[in-house]
Amino acid sequence: KAGVTQTPRYLIKTRGQQVTLSCSPISGHRSVSWYQQTPGQGLQFLFEYFSETQRNKGNFPGRFSGRQFSNSRSEMNVSTLELGDSALYLCASSLGLVWGRLETQYFGPGTRLLVL
Amino acid sequence: DQQVKQNSPSLSVQEGRISILNCDYTNSMFDYFLWYKKYPAEGPTFLISISSIKDKNEDGRFTVFLNKSAKHLSLHIVPSQPGDSAVYFCAASGEGQNFVFGPGTRLSVLP
Numbered sequence: 001k002a003g004v005t006q007t008p009r010y011l012i013k014t015r016g017q018q019v020t021l022s023c024s025p026i027s028g029h030r031s032v033s034w035y036q037q038t039p040g041q042g043l044q045f046l047f048e049y050f051s052e053t054q055r056n057k058g059n060f061p062g063r064f065s066g067r068q069f070s071n072s073r074s075e076m077n078v079s080t081l082e083l084g085d086s087a088l089y090l091c092a093s094s095l096g097l098v099w100g101r102l103e104t105q106y107f108g109p110g111t112r113l114l115v116l
Numbered sequence: 117d118q119q120v121k122q123n124s125p126s127l128s129v130q131e132g133r134i135s136i137l138n139c140d141y142t143n144s145m146f147d148y149f150l151w152y153k154k155y156p157a158e159g160p161t162f163l164i165s166i167s168s169i170k171d172k173n174e175d176g177r178f179t180v181f182l183n184k185s186a187k188h189l190s191l192h193i194v195p196s197q198p199g200d201s202a203v204y205f206c207a208a209s210g211e212g213q214n215f216v217f218g219p220g221t222r223l224s225v226l227p
Contacts, residue, residue, distance in 0.1 A: 004159070006159075033214060033215075035217075041219060042120075042122075042205060042217040042218050042219040042220055043160070043205065043207075043217040045214050045215070045216070045217075048214050056213075056214045058214075090159050090160070092159075097212075101147075101148055101209060101210070101211055101212075102148075102209055102213070102214060102215065104150060104162055104165055105150075105162070105215060106162060107152075107159030107160045107161070107162075108159050109157075109158055109159045110158075110159050112157075
């Protein structure tokens with residue numbers, strides 16, 4: 001079974017631009033979560049989508065948005081990029097909720113974004 | 117406020133010895149815990165999980181212990197191998213919640 005894939009793997013943008021990152025989950029997984037990892041920080045939760053609906057959202061500004069398509073693929077968009085948005089963006093997929101709890105998440109390789 | 121803490125940013129262990137990585141949490145609603153390993157330039161890889169109905173779970177060289185009263189879990193790696201050198205994250209979740217990750221501990225296994 002193929003793992004979680006993310007594209008692109010590396011990206012360089014300038015301040016003020018916008019960027020769209022893509023994530024394809026493991027086949028059969030309907031939940032996709034996005035995380036930001038910066039040096040010295042753990043994984044900061046951005047949002048989680050399940051069946052095309054945003055189910056949970058972390059504490060990030062509205063410049064960060066996402067969506068999920070009917071085939072469970074997900075995109076994350078960051079508008080008006082700031083230098084502080086430079087980070088590794090990770091996507092994780094899971095089957096979804098079982099007995100009200102999110103099943104184990106499996107991560108993609110990440111997209112490394114550099115904002116100049 | 118950090119709900120999941122890994123108070124040791126780094127740990128060095130000799131090859132063949134035991135590695136013990138610790139994790140503390142503050143939210144008493146957390147009842148499902150995971151450990152991930154992360155190499156540079158790769159996404160985290162799932163290692164082992166434990167739910168609050170158990171206090172121990174083993175998978176090969178990896179064992180996770182959960183002490184609910186202390187809100188503490190630990191990952192034991194025995195014996196440690198150089199390939200285990202990586203950053204280890206613990207994560208916790210509860211009903212209807214997404215996973216909350218700790219800041220990670222960098223493990224170095226010395227040959």
